[in-house]
Amino acid sequence: MCILVLDKKEAVPIFYGKRAKEEEIETIMVETEIFSCMDTACIGWMRKDFVTDDLLCPMCGNEMAVEIRELPKI
Numbered sequence: 801m802c803i804l805v806l807d808k809k810e811a812v813p814i815f816y817g818k819r820a821k822e823e824e825i826e827t828i829m830v831e832t833e834i835f836s837c838m839d840t841a842c843i844g845w846m847r848k849d850f851v852t853d854d855l856l857c858p859m860c861g862n863e864m865a866v867e868i869r870e871l872p873k874i
């Protein structure tokens with residue numbers, strides 16, 4: 801005797817748009833002075849509070865310029 805196994809199309813629970821608001825961590829953005837690399841091909845930048853003494857890009861060693869950027873508060 802042949803037993804046919806049929807694919808059971810079970811409903812897959814979909815979880816979306818149900819995330820509780822409390823789970824969302826509120827990020828406060830503040831205008832922060834940063835130093836960004838003057839090399840346009842480089843994405844290196846640092847917060848002013850964490851720059852190295854020589855003010856050089858941590859990624860390519862180029863000079864960096866002051867810039868204001870909106871960053872999450874720390």
Ligand SMILES: [Zn+2]
Nearest residue numbers: 837842857860
């Ligand atoms: Zn750089």
